[in-house]
Amino acid sequence: MLDRKVTLKNPFKELVLYQSRMAVAFVWVVAMMVLLASWVANLQVFQYDKYRTESDNNRIRVIPVAPTRGLIYDRNGILLAENRSVYSLELVPEQVRNVEQTVQELASLLELDEEDVERFWKDYNRTRERFKKIPLKTQLSEKQVARFAVDRHRFDGVSVEARLVRFYPYGEELVHALGYVGRINDRELQQIDVQNYKATRHIGKVGLEKYYESILHGTIGSQKVETDVQGRVLRVLSEQPPVEGQDLYLSIDLPLQMEAFKAMDGRRGAIVAIDPKSGGVLALVSTPGYDPNLFVTGISGKDYRSLLNDNRPLFNRALRGQYSPGSTIKPHLAWLGLESKTVSRNYAMEDTGIYYLPNNEQKRPFRDWQAWGHGKQIDYRRAIIQSCDTYFYDLAYKMGIDRIYETMTQFGFGEYTGIDMGEEVPGLMPNRAWKKGARGVHWFPGDTVNIGIGQGFWLATPLQIANSAAVLANDGLRYELRLVDEIGRNGERIAVEPAVAEQQINIGDGRNLKLVQQAMKEVNHNSVIGTAKKAFEGTPYLSAGKTGTVQLFGLDEDEEYDEEKTDERLRDNALYIGYAPFDEPTIAVAVVVENAGGGGSNAAPIARRVMDQFILNGSKLQANKQ
């Protein structure tokens, strides 16, 4: 430093310079501090509300709590649909580092199906809520639970949860009466109140479960919880418990239902039993059935394909099967004939086995089911007991389609029965306007003749046929059908009042109806000519009935129907209606057995078993209960 040009340092000047610089710096520091403070004040004072809300949104989460689905009981208090606890493997995506890899590892560890994984990804892509548990496998076996427990530590964010899932203890026997629940799908998601279903995984898909969905489901509850950044629940801040779904108490009688199903013995068909005094359905069987439990947690493709066979187990024949009612409607027509004074009770004709329309040039023959006819002196009574076709050809022709249509509609044909299940079809009660509209041709007298034996264009569901029998049993009063007797929860029940159908027949003084009922009694009990006499041999109670046998294809004039030679699918449908006990009816039944042959020998015995069960064993059950 010595060789430097000597400019003398001026310590005082330098100090002053330094101090002035320091003073500027101090002002600057204070200014910056004030800037910081006011910036923070802006956040903490002026934007406090905004950030407070955001902070609460961070930590407070509202967890929806699913209500417990209502149970379904039969009339005896037997549980028909319950909720069972199953183990479900669930995953919270936010807590899993690599979802794809984790799912793969779990799938191979627990041997999960492709379909489970596919369903998971569907749910995963659909879920918008944060920290929602997404099921990967809804029904773990005990082995799978144990297997997962061993490797539990490897899977953060994956847990086994106990969930309540619908279970139907009586599977195929009851499925067509109850329907089932299944996982909510995209289409249903559009229709439901999403808020109320936030925590719910299942929804009624078919049948009662669907019809009474809003009652069975209940109302969602919620839990306000504080969570940390991983979504772990630390404490519950407040809680609104869910309102459980209401239970349904059905008019269905489980022992009767089981007996009816058994009586069908694997054949295709339907049985409907009704309490004629209220319209309550006692049994509703459609065979074959299927196991609804398969659908609850999602049916596999293989299982589903196996249900798509020719016997159509998924098809609810009782509600949607449309059959020609055949001779089962003869009592109704006979009553109409008497009541409308088209024929008198003493009117009798000769049955030669063939009927020709009067004044018909073409001479088209209408044949009786018994080729040689039923002989002379066929009145309404013998016509019913022996199921004489020609009598009813003649009667129908005389009454005309307009009158028949009007009255049969009042019996419920062509009308919805109003059953609390949805899905039913109205069948077809044809008339002139219908034929003109649907077929484009006029109504011919021959059409009316066919209507006389419950064939031709006439189609009815087993539900309608059973209800028409109930009308006869109940002295003409028709109820809307229903399955649910009472609705309630925790023992508090509200009864569903029986509802009388809108259209009713006018029975006048009721004498003609009594005559028809007497004739129906003889169908079962006339030991000489009753078409169902064999089936009802030796019953300790009296009953009334009518058989029906419906041809599925036309026979030529000289052709004989030969059951052995006819293709199974073209064999006659066997039908039967009846009610019992005769004096104080408690049950009305309709039986349809597809391609079984004659109604008297194939359908009537089934009805007998059903009636026996209800009247003989049913009263025992009631006695035991008391």
Next chain:
Amino acid sequence: MSTRSHTHKERQSWAWRLHLDLPLLGALLAVMAFGLVVLYSAGGESDSLMLRQITRLGFGCVVMLIMAQFPPRFYAKWTPAIYGVGILLLIAVLLFGDMGKGAQRWLQIGGFRFQPSEIMKLAVPMMVAWFFSERVLPAKKRELLIAFGIVMLPTLLILKQPDLGTSLLIAGSGIFAIYLSGVSWKLIFGFGIAGVLYAPLHWFFVMREYQRERVLVYLDPERDPLGSGYHIIQSKIAIGSGGVEGKGWLEGTQSQLEFLPERSTDFIFAVLGEEFGFIGVVTLLVLYLLVIMRGMYIGTQAQETFSRLLAGSIILTFFIYLFVNIGMVTGLLPVVGLPLPLISYGGTSMVTLLAGFGMLMSIYTHRKLVSH
């Protein structure tokens, strides 16, 4: 203005003999104490974490005490050597350094791991102060250029690691020393304008992608709400939701429920803001201001150029430290990885800071008697 002389009583006290400046020490301890209270909450009430922090603070205080014992003359004498070794170590870091969090900052010598950039935090202002100490001030342009070189060499080496926060601090500390040496305002503004003009060039040709991203996210945190913007969004929520009075000690939901990242280190100010509210923030700023005022006072009382420039540079750098951290945590400035001085958990930087305060105490307590 004139320097104040010591009273007789002052010189006789135990503190004076230990070369301690009690007002500065008091203010520092107050900041540390407040910091420990906040850290207890931010660290999830971990006793072991508190113990480590207290140990570190204690060690720092011992270093401060030791540093205070050496006279400024001693530091001036060793300055070129320290600076030279520091530069060599920085080069060594770039060549052999350990990677940590994607940057090369650590050097391992024997079993000892340290960041040479910490040395430079003190070595750079010392070197600038030393350079100016025997020169007539205000300095000539050629001398200023050399001083600028002294600052920029380590700054660029550290920037290369890369460590934006530290290089900023080091550049700041050197530039403050130059500023205090009495550089003309014309030059200062000239540099300012040049800086503004240079900024776009820097943006496109010098800055790394992640640095650019940081600035972009700073301008709009919602740009990356779950990534780099997440820190700042959560931090602002924490502070803002604290309100005037705060949610209460240990009651901050943002921090206790772990929504706030790095809450015991760089983002500890957000915990303070959330739990102690605006009142707590102002309290901390006042405590910091007390430290700074005392430091500035010590600078004005220093008797030679070296001490004066060094003291001023140390205290202004301390301010930059806290300003950058609080500015970052509150979203006023872009995210630059700097801890909140004396409060954030961990870091060798705390020891360096206290060493600097030790130098301040040395400067104040080693003054010669001035008689008027």
